[in-house]
Amino acid sequence: MRLAELSERGGASTATIKYYLREGLLQPGRRISATQAEYGEDHLRRLRLVRALIQIGGVSVADAREVIAAAEDESLDHHLRLGAATRSLPCVERPDEDDPAVATARRSVDGLLEALGWAPDSGTDLLSPAHRRLIDSVTALVRLGYPCGTEQLLPYGRLAAQLAVTDLDLVEEQPTATEQIEAAVALTVLYEPVLLSLRRMAHAEESARRL
Amino acid sequence: MRLAELSERGGASTATIKYYLREGLLQPGRRISATQAEYGEDHLRRLRLVRALIQIGGVSVADAREVIAAAEDESLDHHLRLGAATRSLPCVERPDEDDPAVATARRSVDGLLEALGWAPDSGTDLLSPAHRRLIDSVTALVRLGYPCGTEQLLPYGRLAAQLAVTDLDLVEEQPTATEQIEAAVALTVLYEPVLLSLRRMAHAEESARRL
Numbered sequence: 001m002r003l004a005e006l007s008e009r010g011g012a013s014t015a016t017i018k019y020y021l022r023e024g025l026l027q028p029g030r031r032i033s034a035t036q037a038e039y040g041e042d043h044l045r046r047l048r049l050v051r052a053l054i055q056i057g058g059v060s061v062a063d064a065r066e067v068i069a070a071a072e073d074e075s076l077d078h079h080l081r082l083g084a085a086t087r088s089l090p091c092v093e094r095p096d097e098d099d100p101a102v103a104t105a106r107r108s109v110d111g112l113l114e115a116l117g118w119a120p121d122s123g124t125d126l127l128s129p130a131h132r133r134l135i136d137s138v139t140a141l142v143r144l145g146y147p148c149g150t151e152q153l154l155p156y157g158r159l160a161a162q163l164a165v166t167d168l169d170l171v172e173e174q175p176t177a178t179e180q181i182e183a184a185v186a187l188t189v190l191y192e193p194v195l196l197s198l199r200r201m202a203h204a205e206e207s208a209r210r211l
Numbered sequence: 212m213r214l215a216e217l218s219e220r221g222g223a224s225t226a227t228i229k230y231y232l233r234e235g236l237l238q239p240g241r242r243i244s245a246t247q248a249e250y251g252e253d254h255l256r257r258l259r260l261v262r263a264l265i266q267i268g269g270v271s272v273a274d275a276r277e278v279i280a281a282a283e284d285e286s287l288d289h290h291l292r293l294g295a296a297t298r299s300l301p302c303v304e305r306p307d308e309d310d311p312a313v314a315t316a317r318r319s320v321d322g323l324l325e326a327l328g329w330a331p332d333s334g335t336d337l338l339s340p341a342h343r344r345l346i347d348s349v350t351a352l353v354r355l356g357y358p359c360g361t362e363q364l365l366p367y368g369r370l371a372a373q374l375a376v377t378d379l380d381l382v383e384e385q386p387t388a389t390e391q392i393e394a395a396v397a398l399t400v401l402y403e404p405v406l407l408s409l410r411r412m413a414h415a416e417e418s419a420r421r422l
Contacts, residue, residue, distance in 0.1 A: 052351045118416050128415070134408035140263045141401055146394065147381065155377045156402070157409050159370050164413035166366045168421060170358065183357065188414060190352055191367070192407055197345035198368050202375035203399060205329050210379060
């Protein structure tokens with residue numbers, strides 16, 4: 001298909017598509033003349049994925065590019081590509097543990113990971129963005145005085161482990177490795193608002209039930 | 212305590228505190244002279260909550276004000292105040308169902324709510340923000356061609372219901388009604404990054420386990 005049809009079917013203006021092409025978010029089309037290129041179903045799927053990551057997932061253009069680059073790097077094996085795409089993004093420094101709230105949060109999170117049998121980032125000064133964000137969020141709860149020891153976090157960790165099984169079952173239904181990786185990225189990011197919306201609706205239901 | 216001590220203990224500059232006072236995010240102190248006011252532990256807790264909502268929860272100042280106003284409105288009974296605070300924020304219009312992807316998403320979500328026995332927003336043209344966000348997110352998944360019928364959404368809905376029980380158990384541990392409402396707001400918003408971080412870490416663990 002030509003650029004105009006890709007724009008029509010992908011729901012993005014031709015200016016947006018050209019921007020994604022320049023930024024490396026979309027692979028180039030097959031050139032058929034000095035000014036025209038031909039695009040396929042792969043381009044359409046990638047275009048929809050990029051738009052959904054940015055518009056629904058709230059991912060920045062730079063971050064979307066890194067996630068997609070990791071997923072496409074064929075020098076990595078399938079597991080590493082999937083891990084790179086779902087983990088995504090550069091590691092970050094540990095927070096400053098001179099702060100007592102941070103030290104408390106760190107102990108809660110370490111206890112949680114041990115109880116769950118998870119072993120991320122051990123023996124390094126760098127953390128995955130998710131691990132760092134977890135410590136930061138627990139630190140905020142500690143500062144507000146809410147209970148968030150290992151015991152309070154554990155039900156959330158167990159539910160997250162159940163969710164990951166559901167999520168990866170959906171990923172494995174995809175037919176090819178590339179589509180599995182695209183699905184992993186899409187489902188990781190796009191199911192986040194699904195999950196948060198459902199949790200808020202569940203709060204309203206559960207509080208109505210109790211009170 | 213005076214403004215300087217509130218600033219020190221709350222980790223916010225005096226300029227920030229004055230801004231929150233002007234915007235109605237923080238209740239006024241007890242005036243002790245023309246230029247000085249006295250603040251208590253209530254102010255400190257509220258200040259920490261507002262900062263956490265805005266900095267960790269990513270809530271706008273305007274939205275934080277509405278959430279707090281709903282929680283403080285003593286003309287509402289306890290259930291309604293808790294509901295107003297956790298639900299928060301004005302209702303929004305239904306999305307345009309002439310779009311076939313929206314219509315598909317709407318059917319999936321309606322089927323999900325029926326299967327879960329939830330009955331929000333029925334018989335009105337307005338939806339809660341969470342309900343609208345759910346339909347929008349599912350619409351994005353439909354457009355990308357990922358399976359997200361009622362059957363795929365149901366495990367997420369069941370887990371959200373389990374989370375709500377855990378969440379409201381924590382809320383009910385708070386001693387007073389006002390503290391329960393503050394806790395509901397704090398836990399709703401502040402456990403969102405906790406949950407999303409744990410889900411991403413669980414993905415990394417589960418994909419390592421499978422591959």
